[in-house]
Amino acid sequence: MRHVYLLIFVFFVLLFTAGIIYVARRTAFCFTLSQAATTTIFIFIFLSVIAALSSNSYVKGTSAVSHVLTLYCCYAAGFLLYLLLTTLFVHLCSIPLHIRPITQGIATYAITICTFIFSIFSTSHIVTTHVTIPFPKISQDIRIAHLSDVHLGHFRDGSWLSKIVERVNSEHPDVVVITGDLFESFYNLKSETLTPLTKLDAPVLFVTGNHDSYVNLARIKSMVQDAGVKILDNETTNIKGIQFVGLAFNANPDSTLTKMDIDRKLPTILLYHYPKGLPVANTIGVSLVLSGHTHAGQFFPLTLINHFAFQYNSGLHRYPEEGSTDRYTYIFTSDGVGTTGPPLRFGTFAQIPIITLQATASEE
Secondary structure, eight states, rough: OOHHHHHHHHHHHHHHHHHHHHHHHHHHHHOOOHHHHHHHHHHHHHHHHHHHTTTHHHOOOOOOOHHHHHHHHHHHHHHHHHHHHHHHHHHHHHEEEEEHHHHHHHHEEEHHHHHHHHHHHHHEEEEEEEEEEEEEOOSSOOEEEEEOOOOOOSSHHHHHHHHHHHHHHHOOEEEEEEEOOOOSSSOOOGGGGGGGGGGSOOOEEEEEHHHHHHHHHHHHHHHOOOOOOOOOOSSEEEEEEEEEEETTTTOHHHHHHHHHHTTSSSSSEEOOOOHHHHHHHTTTTOOOOOEEESSSSBBHHHHHHHHHOTTSSSSEEEEESSSSOOOOOEEEEOOOOOOOOOOOBBBBOEEEEEEEEEEESSSS
């Protein structure tokens, strides 16, 4: 499987290299620059980004040098991607419109810079999404704050988490759940980073995500527990009459859920980092699944691609989607409150879903 991933990585590197050469040549053409010199500069920048990625400073780096290297790598990669897409867009528009080369060049870089700056600021704009879901077997409404994909590390620290906690507390939830990817790097991996979690005014539950495992899963679990957060690692717990089932990121929901001691008479919520496992969850009586992982694509064009990669890419869905049944399972996939890779958002925002479970008399 590792060979497959390597081949995919090499393919995209070669594809992006061709794109960078195309951008360099278009830049040279539009601004009447030396094609050889311009191509050399762009290739150098691109190779430096690849070298920075290969150094693994993004995950493992804790020094100031690795931090600067990570910032350069991620921002440069994001800018080059936007520049490639904008160059292609302006080039195609210029064919029927007969736009002068210099105008093409100015338009390309102006659009790229504006989009890039907007995408950076979008990552810090937190949107609170209110969702109401009919929920059987409860006598009163319950509010859940759903946090996912915080991605503490090079780009987010304790101050970001404090901002999140302040926003969550203002919503007065009964329960707070964190569905994985709390950290993404050894940078800022310290107890002080999670201190804001101790200021949450409601019980907090946590399940692990894949990025947590890339860092140091045991250390993250220890820090999370020290912050007063309960970890559900293929376990269940009851809060306010609701049975919360938590799966570890590497658990197979089909096999793990059927082996767990789950009380099917209780109203049940499944916490799982990946938005999947709906058929078996429905079978064992889960009314709601809370997930993350997808970031809803995070930025264009991944926002389009993600719809094909994930059946439940973003927001609220119901399983089964149609047909007659006496039991439905809802799933809410959060867009995440952090970012991974280039710290950019375009077409999405940092999201904190506030989910109100509305008491209903029965499942019908």
